[in-house]
Amino acid sequence: MQYRLDERSGNQLSILGFGCMRFHRNVAGIDQKQAEKLIMDAIDAGVNYFDTAYLYPGSEASLGAVLNKNDVRSRVYVATKLPIASCTSGADFDIYFNKQIASLNTDYIDYYLMHNINSLAQWEELCAWGIREWIGAQKAAGKIRQIGFSFHGARDEFKEVLAAYDWEFCQIQYNYANENYQAGVTGLKAAAERHIPVVVMEPLLGGKLATGLSADAVAVFRKARADHTPAAWGLRWLWNQPEVTVVLSGMNEEAQLRDNLSAANDAAPNMLTQAEVTAYGEVLEIFKLTDKIQCTGCSYCMPCPQGVNIPACFASYNASYTHGRITSLSMYITSTAANRNAKALASSCIQCGKCESHCPQKIEIRRSLKDVARRMEPFYFNIIMKVMRSRGKRKQRQNEQA
Numbered sequence: 001m002q003y004r005l006d007e008r009s010g011n012q013l014s015i016l017g018f019g020c021m022r023f024h025r026n027v028a029g030i031d032q033k034q035a036e037k038l039i040m041d042a043i044d045a046g047v048n049y050f051d052t053a054y055l056y057p058g059s060e061a062s063l064g065a066v067l068n069k070n071d072v073r074s075r076v077y078v079a080t081k082l083p084i085a086s087c088t089s090g091a092d093f094d095i096y097f098n099k100q101i102a103s104l105n106t107d108y109i110d111y112y113l114m115h116n117i118n119s120l121a122q123w124e125e126l127c128a129w130g131i132r133e134w135i136g137a138q139k140a141a142g143k144i145r146q147i148g149f150s151f152h153g154a155r156d157e158f159k160e161v162l163a164a165y166d167w168e169f170c171q172i173q174y175n176y177a178n179e180n181y182q183a184g185v186t187g188l189k190a191a192a193e194r195h196i197p198v199v200v201m202e203p204l205l206g207g208k209l210a211t212g213l214s215a216d217a218v219a220v221f222r223k224a225r226a227d228h229t230p231a232a233w234g235l236r237w238l239w240n241q242p243e244v245t246v247v248l249s250g251m252n253e254e255a256q257l258r259d260n261l262s263a264a265n266d267a268a269p270n271m272l273t274q275a276e277v278t279a280y281g282e283v284l285e286i287f288k289l290t291d292k293i294q295c296t297g298c299s300y301c302m303p304c305p306q307g308v309n310i311p312a313c314f315a316s317y318n319a320s321y322t323h324g325r326i327t328s329l330s331m332y333i334t335s336t337a338a339n340r341n342a343k344a345l346a347s348s349c350i351q352c353g354k355c356e357s358h359c360p361q362k363i364e365i366r367r368s369l370k371d372v373a374r375r376m377e378p379f380y381f382n383i384i385m386k387v388m389r390s391r392g393k394r395k396q397r398q399n400e401q402a
Contacts (some may be wrong), residue, residue, distance in 0.1 A: 013197070049199075111169060231263070306352075
């Protein structure tokens with residue numbers, strides 16, 4: 001494992017961080033047995049930065065339980081986030097923070113973020129509620145070690161927020177498909193100039209740069225260097241930049257962990273060859289043709305009041321441009337569970353707009369769902385669904401009789 005220095009604290013942070021938003025789930029919630037194995041395997045391999053949040057259902061408690069059970073809290077740095085969008089006054093700061101401390105089963109948070117600050121006005125409202133004083137008190141008590149913010153707004157707003165407080169780290173969305181999106185490379189360099197560590201989220205754009213590339217795009221990467229997976233290519237692009245401190249990966253399978261560890265073990269600043277840089281450019285041009293809806297699958301838009309599975313709808317729609325109509329239609333039906341719940345379909349949207357106010361990517365979700373319905377629910381779609389539901393009911397009756 002390679003490590004990079006957090007100049008503000010002196011901490012050596014693993015270049016690969018573990019994003020805890022996408023743990024596998026079963027009917028009871030997070031699959032704790034699998035989560036524990038992944039977390040412990042990562043720690044044993046040298047990963048020491050774990051990122052969670054209050055808004056990731058069950059994630060803080062899951063991580064805290066693993067660290068406590070295996071007595072490894074002192075070996076890692078825990079990052080979590082204050083859900084500022086849920087706060088209505090300064091009194092809420094303590095309420096949420098105390099819940100987080102309890103869920104994580106810890107006395108302190110190593111890296112604490114203001115979750116999703118997107119403008120200077122948003123930060124100034126928090127200041128009016130006493131956030132500066134609150135942070136100072138928590139740091140004086142040793143409950144918060146490093147203070148930072150995560151960001152999904154515009155580049156100029158990022159610079160203003162960055163300059164508004166003595167931040168000790170920040171977290172931005174950044175990848176080779178989003179080099180100039182949101183904070184972007186300009187924001188990355190602005191933070192580095194202030195010696196502020198940068199933690200990168202969505203390095204693979206919700207998995208689209210790992211498993212969502214077309215065959216043509218994958219072929220470009222393989223021609224340039226066959227020993228790296230598309231995911232490794234995505235991570236290496238980031239680690240090539242010395243301004244990047246930690247890259248978060250939402251690993252939920254052993255194969256993903258192994259692949260990411262392999263890529264991290266020999267990563268270094270300025271390691272890419274000119275041929276590799278050229279390959280990224282070629283892949284990006286191909287990717288732009290198929291990435292119609294820029295959803296990362298974060299699920300902040302969920303739950304939908306109507307039951308529409310928004311991320312699944314968008315993933316299937318994009319897949320229809322990379323993997324074809326037949327494959328994507330099957331994906332659309334199964335991932336939305338449409339054969340059991342017709343309301344999960346894009347056509348069930350009633351245009352209420354609740355989802356759009358929560359989307360970090362600022363997607364026009366209502367309009368996009370109309371596009372999904374037009375493409376993924378052709379004239380013969382209802383016939384397919386009727387047959388599938390009839391088969392499902394028949395199978396259920398057979399099981400009951402057995």
